[in-house]
Amino acid sequence: MAATISYDDVQVGTELPAQSFPVTRATLVRYAGASGDFNPIHWNEKFAKEVGLPDVIAHGMFTMAEAIRVVTDWAGDPAAVVDYGVxxxxxxxxxxDDKGALIEVGAAVAAKDDEARTVRVDLVARCDGQKVLGMARAVVKLA
Amino acid sequence: MALDQSFVGRTYPATDPYEVGREKIREFAEAVGDANPAYTDPEAARALGHPDVIAPPTFVFAITFKAAGQVVQDPQLGLDYDRVVHGDQRFEYVRPVRAGDRLTVTSTIDSIKSLAGNDVLLVRGEVHDADGELVVTAHTKLVARAAEEA
Structure with missing residues (x-):
């Protein structure tokens, strides 16, 4: 584990650089293949609407994978993430269409643990102005 | 109908080993658009102190969710999979998953609750490497929506 961010340089309230992640139908097909999750609600509009969804929806795990990039890009080593839940x-x-959707992710340090030298990062993921993840938290071990 | 509480604490047999390949990690990293070299370049991963390329944090879900299928599809439990949605997901990492790992998953039902007619099932998947060391624990909350809402 080799986080490049020093624990002592981080305060409660420190904001991580926000990022936006575009997602199109092609993204979802690709993610389905890579993850092995072929649930048709993620690629078949007719099926999605039949089960009461407004349209095809992204895999929740895709959104979870994108959101943590804000943390792994910041920490330097993805292995610095010791706990992650959403x-x-x-x-x-x-x-x-050509645009698809945009997942916007922000994050800030919410708590510090001096003994473990870990910080709790709270994440906010939005799409069309609405929160798509709740209780999104990562515990990160810093240098 | 509410699920049988006596299934709480039930542990299912460990899965056959899943061998983590470098190219599978690359495929996953590319699918989420993550260019972090720790996922694709063994040299970059070694520079961070890892013996080989590591997997993005949520990669392991593909393995744990497949294992959770034992629970979901247990005919004795009787969960209606067509009504199941993924409620919460959490991972506790001991170390990152890395190329070359041979991982087995042991799934346990941690809790069964009934909330407003929905069945809420919490499944714990403990992922061990070939040496029997714990690598990551996945906590997956599945919600089977009440039939009348489906």
Whole structure:
């Protein structure tokens, strides 16, 4: 583990650089293949609407994977993340057009643990102005 | 109908080993658009102190979720999979998953609750390497929505 951010340089309230992640239907097909999650709600509009969804939605785990990039890019070593959890509160709806959807992720240090030299980072992920993840938290071991 | 509480604490047999390949990690990293070299370049991973390329934090879900299928599809438990949505997900890491790992998953039902007619199932997946060392624990909350809401 080799985080490049020093524990002592981080305060409660320190903001991590925010990032935005575009997601199109092609992204979802690719993620389905890579993850092995072929649930048709993530690629078949007809099926998604039949089960009551407004349209095809992104895999919750895709959103979870994107959100943590804000932390791993900041920490320097992805292995600095020792705990990561989210609640899937709202689906990311992905229309069948050139634009798709945009997942916007911000994060800030919410707590410090002097003994473990870890920080708790609280993440906020939004799509179309609505929160798509709840209780999104990562514990990060810093240098 | 509420699920049988006596299934709480039930542990399912460990899965067959899943061998983590460098190219599978690369495929996953590319699918989430993550260019971090620790996922694709063994030299970059070694520079961070890892013996080989490591996997992005959520990579292991593909393995743990497949293992959780034993629980979800247990005919005795009787969960209606067509009504199941993924509620929460959490990972506790001992170390990152890395190329060359041979991982087995042991799934346990941690809790069963009934909330407003929904069945809420918490499944713990403990992921061990070939030496039997714990690598990561996945906590997956599955919600089976009440039939009338489906």
């Amino acid at each position: 609640r899937f509160t709202k689906p990311v709806v992905v229309p069948n």
